[in-house]
Amino acid sequence: MTVTYTLVGLPSGRRGQVARGTALRPALRGLGIGIESICAENATCGKCKILVEEGSFAEYGVVSKRAHLSAPQPEETEYFERRRDLLSRRGWDLGRVRLACQAKLLGDVVVTVPEESRADRQIVRKSATVRNIEIRPSLRKYLVELMPPTLENPRADWSRLACGIATSMALVRSGETGLPGPRDLTIDHACLRRLPDVLRQSNWRVTVSIWQDRQVVRVEPGLTEQLLGAAVDIGTTTLALYLCDLTTGETLAVETDMNPQIAFGEDVMSRIQFCSSRPDGLHQLHKSIIKTLNQLLLRAVASAGTSADDVLELVVVGNTTMQHLFLNLPPMHLGAAPFAPVTSGAVDIKARDLGLATNDAANVHMLPAIASFIGADTTGVLLAEEPHLQDENWLIIDIGTNAELVLGNRHRLICASTPTGPALEGAHIEHGMRAAAGAIEHIRIRDDTMEPEWKLIGEDDWGAGRPKGLCGSGVIDAVAELLRVGVVDRSGRFAQDVAAEGRIRNGADGLEYVFVHAGESSTRSYISLTQKDVRQIQLAKGALFVAAQSLLDRFGIESPDKILLAGAFGSYINKANAMAIGMLPQFDLERVFVVGNAAGDGARIALLNWDKRREAVPLSGRLTRHELPADPEFQDRFIRSLAFPAR
Amino acid sequence: MTVTYTLVGLPSGRRGQVARGTALRPALRGLGIGIESICAENATCGKCKILVEEGSFAEYGVVSKRAHLSAPQPEETEYFERRRDLLSRRGWDLGRVRLACQAKLLGDVVVTVPEESRADRQIVRKSATVRNIEIRPSLRKYLVELMPPTLENPRADWSRLACGIATSMALVRSGETGLPGPRDLTIDHACLRRLPDVLRQSNWRVTVSIWQDRQVVRVEPGLTEQLLGAAVDIGTTTLALYLCDLTTGETLAVETDMNPQIAFGEDVMSRIQFCSSRPDGLHQLHKSIIKTLNQLLLRAVASAGTSADDVLELVVVGNTTMQHLFLNLPPMHLGAAPFAPVTSGAVDIKARDLGLATNDAANVHMLPAIASFIGADTTGVLLAEEPHLQDENWLIIDIGTNAELVLGNRHRLICASTPTGPALEGAHIEHGMRAAAGAIEHIRIRDDTMEPEWKLIGEDDWGAGRPKGLCGSGVIDAVAELLRVGVVDRSGRFAQDVAAEGRIRNGADGLEYVFVHAGESSTRSYISLTQKDVRQIQLAKGALFVAAQSLLDRFGIESPDKILLAGAFGSYINKANAMAIGMLPQFDLERVFVVGNAAGDGARIALLNWDKRREAVPLSGRLTRHELPADPEFQDRFIRSLAFPAR
Secondary structure, eight states: OOOEEEEEEETTTEEEEEETTOBHHHHHHHTTOOBOOSSSSSSOSOTTEEEEEOEEEGGGTEEEOGGGBOOOOHHHHHHHHTTHHHHHHHTOOBTTEEETTTOBBSSOEEEEOOGGGBTTOEEEEESSSEEEEEOBOSEEEEEEEOOOOOSSOOOOHHHHHHHHHHHHHHHHTTTOSSOOOTTTOEEOHHHHHHHHHHHHHTTTEEEEEEETTTEEEEEEESOOOOOEEEEEEEOSSEEEEEEEETTTOOEEEEEEEEOGGGGGOSSHHHHHHHHHHOTTHHHHHHHHHHHHHHHHHHHHHHHTTOOGGGEEEEEEEEOHHHHHHHTTOOOGGGSSTTOOOSOOSOEEEEGGGGTOSSOTTOEEEEOOOOBTTBOHHHHHHHHHHOGGGOSSOEEEEEESSEEEEEEEOSSOEEEEEEEOOGGGGTTTSTTBOOSSTTEEEEEEEOTTTOOEEEEETTOSSTTOSOOOEEOHHHHHHHHHHHHHHTSBOTTSOBOSSOOOTTTEEEETTEEEEEEEOGGGSSSSSOEEEEHHHHHHHHHHHHHHHHHHHHHHHHHTOSSOSEEEEEEOOSSOOOHHHHHHTTSSOSOOGGGEEEEEOHHHHHHHHHHHBHHHHHHHHHHHTSOEEOOOOOSHHHHHHHHHTTSOOOO | OOOEEEEEEETTTEEEEEETTOBHHHHHHHTTOOBOOSSSSSSOSOTTEEEEEOEEEGGGTEEEOGGGBOOOOHHHHHHHHTTHHHHHHHTOOBTTEEETTTOBBSSOEEEEOOGGGBTTOEEEEESSSEEEEEOBOSEEEEEEEOOOOOSSOOOOHHHHHHHHHHHHHHHHTTTOSOOOOTTTOEEOHHHHHHHHHHHHHTTTEEEEEEETTTEEEEEEESOOOOOEEEEEEEOSSEEEEEEEETTTOOEEEEEEEEOGGGGGOSSHHHHHHHHHHOTTHHHHHHHHHHHHHHHHHHHHHHHTTOOGGGEEEEEEEEOHHHHHHHTTOOOGGGSSTTOOOSOOSOEEEEGGGGTOSSOTTOEEEEOOOOBTTBOHHHHHHHHHHOGGGOSSOEEEEEESSEEEEEEEOSSOEEEEEEEOOGGGGTTTSTTBOOSSTTEEEEEEEOTTTOOEEEEETTOSSTTOSOOOEEOHHHHHHHHHHHHHHTSBOTTSOBOSSOOOTTTEEEETTEEEEEEEOGGGSSSSSOEEEEHHHHHHHHHHHHHHHHHHHHHHHHHTOSSOSEEEEEEOOSSOOOHHHHHHTTSSOSOOGGGEEEEEOHHHHHHHHHHHBHHHHHHHHHHHTSOEEOOOOOSHHHHHHHHHTTSOOOO
């Protein structure tokens, strides 16, 4: 008869009866508590640390003692001896912390599984709702130790490694079905070329990185733990790259820049025309985006103290035109009716085929697009915000050079796209700039003195630092404040009769309001908002407003339950001011949520969780595209929406 | 109740009852007679022509009439009207020939399915045995006609095409299970880039080429039928490329050349050392082989009147070192014990990743290797000769710069490899050359006059043309004849006392026998066989002899049932002479078969029949490697085998 003991895993408190002599790692997995490992239970990787709780746990009917586990063998003792530093940092006693792959059950015991050891780690994302994102990347690492070849067994390096991996995978992930055998594994050719040297230099002990449980993409000497990827959001005007640790979910570095394709045309149509009008047009646009993304990547890895060779996967989102240009696909047919893209499904392609500076064998995943003008960036928004799981009706507005709007709930979702121009991203504004250090991100005008106050990106205090220009959120604040204090009237005109001494002047483009005098700026030039700037904002917010209204009409409701404002502003916009200038229909401010770069967040989620990529495919097919009307009545509504709302 | 009629398909004579109104193509498939189609039964591709037989077929109890089939519709009539030329070339009456996808059964009928219409076409290979090779390439073509995109249905070009392909595949191959749906199909990125233009230029009617039922690799406007691939045999000394029509199995062009890597080392060990000793060694060797293969390919497509862009697949064989150098994999560890290759399994890789001049999206398939020094070329020999299906014991000797030997039967197979040097391929011989136009391929010496006679490659008659040099088979004849007439004695020495006026002279390397005087050759230099050449041949044939003997000993038999002599000689060697100089153990000549380039034939078979590639994987694992002994006794046997046999 098998002797069994009670095992309790904290913090979840799951418990069960386990046969005497079972190691804790498989025993805990039996209770539904997954524990990390990459070393095939060899007491080498230390991923499976647990803490033994001592005492009487009456609620479980258990008296727990360290002695109820098998004594540490020399490998385990040695492992912890060499890591005294780490234990003292964590405040863990030597002896209380054990490796779950080594410690065997000899009596009732209660253990705590610390977050860092859990296989089902999560990161928390807070937006309109709080939710957990499970870390389940498409890459995993395994430590593999091989017998070197001999004259009796001179089998090929790759067959030898493939067998070792299959064994290590089976041990690390025992109980999981559908794991590949050595015959199903493949190895990237670039990785294969380096294999013989790495195996011999490391004395046949290597860490392999496996993509999607099927292809070896990297082999490193000895035990290595770092596993990196990047999420990329390609906007028409701005680019953002997030360098992420794929095991912790942590974002190690964020780099942003202007899209260099602006030099070839400011909106998607002008870039499509550039491709149509020149034989090397596509080549130029493709090369320019790849070059800048490589710069962002190199900056990010430098600031994280790692190398581009460590980056093994990229997840990319963008609008359909940006998707085509990034993938080097001709976008010409997006430029004329019926606006058919070349491809709209999810794409996996080797980074080297696009000239990216990541590891040679890295994969690039592009999320699927939704419709001709609703790209993978909107799919990213859906993954980040999950309107398709809500009972309420949500209206999500993703603001960029084009704005995409999604409206609906778990039963029905519709979407639309409208060009707004780059003004809301700080571009095409006289003293605009992208959201970067030195940009004015927030502005207010004092009622008493009519003097402006500003806050810069990268500074904690109002008024600190020397401004460079206005980013998108600063522009919105500027317009809202000028409207509030009466410098700009509801029609968008600068009022001449306002007492704002030395602030209103006649510039090259008519009247302008000076927020920063030349002496205060870092550029030695004054910073103002001009009449022309106000007109740009009016056009942009008018387009947003009528698009949202048209979507609500089509859906058959007067108002959504929540509004989510997304966009790669860099800084969060002031939702009250966005409402004040009429970017949104009149709405309870409490139910407006500013959610930052949701498209980029969606790319990060798809990078950290492979399942989400698979969910994205049917999800992207669930939306109904709503074509904004082109009739005179709609145009009339647009013109009427240009005026600012009454206060 | 369903009315049925008798349908008989000739030449097989298969027959059955078929429901009235069934089209002949599905009806014949029901009888087990597969009929070609690429147009999804649209009366467009004309692949499914059949001939209606008229008259009384008493043996089948059938009276067959043209009128027992539905009358041709305008599409079918038009198809044949435009092809009157073809019909008259074939001797077929208009009216008697019908499209099986169109003609429907309205009464009993007997039809003949001509070879060209059959889906299970075969080519016949004659070697030690005669056998049929079924044509079943890994690529297939489908004609796809699409509805152009509209504002209501602007779906992406690739999704549109994928759906069209799935429909066409299902129609063309109805009844087959496991066909992919549109979601399982992928498209090569290089092919995708050209897709939008091809679709629109062709008015949405294209022929797609699909690799392994899963990836679209080419999209051509309109209906095209040609489907090309190439088989490549990379020898240490010689290269051979066979350009093949993948639908008929026909070899359209054969191109051969010297392996340019000879400049870096004459045997595999010296090339491995070249890679070890220079940082760019592998790069140089890889580039040189790719460059020359591209030249062979371009010559082959030019002579076949087609273009390299039409070549959609390559199947490559070679010894393990050649495999590494071709795939750009470091071969260094093949150069020292325990001689582990980097990889030995079958490899599929995009031709563009190796710099090959085929279509961008073409696949390169490398057959699996067997052991450290027994490469994919031997796997090719197995596919071509099939010793593993024989009850008899076969000894196959594949002669090259290294010789590989395989011995066994359906139950047990063993193999060995031995270096022989390039002499048997005409290299390393004073006046040697590869088998090409102008090479002496056969030689005899007249007993009466002691004067030589020769026959050139590319000439039908003995003595015709001007010789350039001796190829491998010529060298073997030369040695055998010199031995026979006594110019060379059993120890390999030139006899001084032979009456061969003006033929024996003292050259730079000692005595030599002049076969062609300077005035007769095309090079204006005489052509001889030197004492040094004879020594090369002795070393080569001695190595072959002891390897064969050692293999027979290990297998435990005195003699095989058949001997197959394979090798890329270009021309077939004279087996009596090969025996006379002791290349083989003494054996009944009737049971020796000279089978030409079996490795290259195996590559062609794997190119034409996808199943054979899959069979090759377990097959390559069935052989036991026999390590030739390195002991003094074996060396003694080798030295004793250097003498020529007594007559």
